[in-house]
Amino acid sequence: MAARAGVSTATVSNALNGTGRLSEATRQRVLAAAREVGHAPASAARALARGSTGVLGLTMTTYGDLPVSYMEIPYYAQLTLGAMATAHERGYMLMVMPSSLSPWMWLNTPMDGVIHVEPRADDPVRSILRERGIPMVTDGRPPQPHWRDAWVDTDYEAGLRLLLDHLTEAGARRIALSQPLHDDEYPHLIGRAYASWCAEHDMPALVEEYASLPDYFTAERDAVSRLLNRDPRPDAVIGVYSDSGHNILAAARHHGLRVPQDLLVACISEDPDYATTTPPVTTLSLRPDRVSDEAVDLLIALINARSGVDRHRLVQPVLAPRRSTRRPVRRGNGTP
Template identity: 45%
Template structure:
């Protein structure tokens, strides 16, 4: 590996090369915080040494950009972190998962050989910081503008969404709503696009119920489900959607699946034990993240490699909440 230069430090610390020189030499008139940041950046990058590539990978979840949130509580991300860690260990690497909305300085200085990014939205503020360091990147979820030395793994979200809508229509649903947003990551955009396309193909108006992250009890759904023209089926594309729609239906006296069919995308095994058991779509993060880590390490160890994207099919697990035909046949 080439030695770290003053220009590398300046780029990572977002200061001029003159500022770096003054900070490292103890000269010039600099704020103490600036001088400390330069020293920390230089140490993290291994300035003054041959700076071997650390056998450590970073993991970032940047779905909501600058908003802090505890993604580790979401079953999808919990499984993703576990799978990524196991895949990294299998290749002799450690993995560090950092909290959402980290300070930019952290990403400028953390000593990693490459970074796995989950659910990166358009205009992701973390990605340019990492690219400026020349780090290889792998994305779980297709990025909006993949660059060189970058790879991605994803599901076919349009196919998965159409499969769910086809399933609900086959069970008799005629007013199917998609519960989605406000995220601007590829996953949400693809699901919304597939819903619009499916509705156009079937000559019906799209119905979208905005997902309200703070509405943990699903109260915003009460008015939607009380309306005379209410949806007769909902596909919620995030883990909490099933619980919230189920709670709202129970509050206003709708029966699942008699009055409302319900499917949600989730890795939470508890959905199989609710009353009635809820149908779910699994995006199989254990497979996608393991594949993404493998691609990332390949990029680290073979800088000239240009890996092909990997598509992992999603899985629809049909349960009683979306299958009244099964109930009547039984």
């Protein structure tokens, strides 16, 4: 091939691998020669030999066909960027599948394996992908678990313990949970972790539920309002979605309550905006960067049929304490 292009073998290698500094004319001559002899570099040839595409898929279908702006939700944005960075490092491309794909596309888009993000109960995409038979890793435990499933999830028990212990240290004794209703496993696992912590610590479980679709902003503000109307009132409220902190602050303002003096506020979110709200809001991060890292690693292991792979992986969440949960300073006479 070097002879055909009239260049050295080093130049051929540079042209095919994109290394070195070649003139455009030389590079094109080598590429033309490569196409003529049907040459493919070793890595691509290997990929073809194992019938693979070098592409990993990632689903964004947690909310079905609803036009949800996943890319504007910090958790999904960070998950996508993290999965893409890790896939690239490992020599794969990542294809994010929009929620609007038809089953035909789910069955036929070329990919070696897929990361299924937060499957719902009786998820149609899950059954289609299972039928297709390509390796699959779920982000979040599937609602109907099977021992053969491969998943990466967050250790919600540990996360809720971090958050609830932190609120207790800040003086809270009546910690309420504003709880969305949706048929992926996430809100259920959070609810269970909250309830078991409350039982263990002999604290009341104060829960108000709301519909997560189509508009959780209004629904959650109403749910928090119902919590704040209770007698005795909660002294802390936790939200579990990205904008829950904003929703709880809005409800507190509406009730004339000061944060943190009258009410402590925290939520599970990756949104950096909480560093600059009034007051800044304490958040629990689910570490989507770590989740995507583990999911890509696990998927590549399954694609290559590696043995002895840990198919169930838990990522540890991290607490970012901010002013909204700082223990209010009380005067000597005990009045706030």
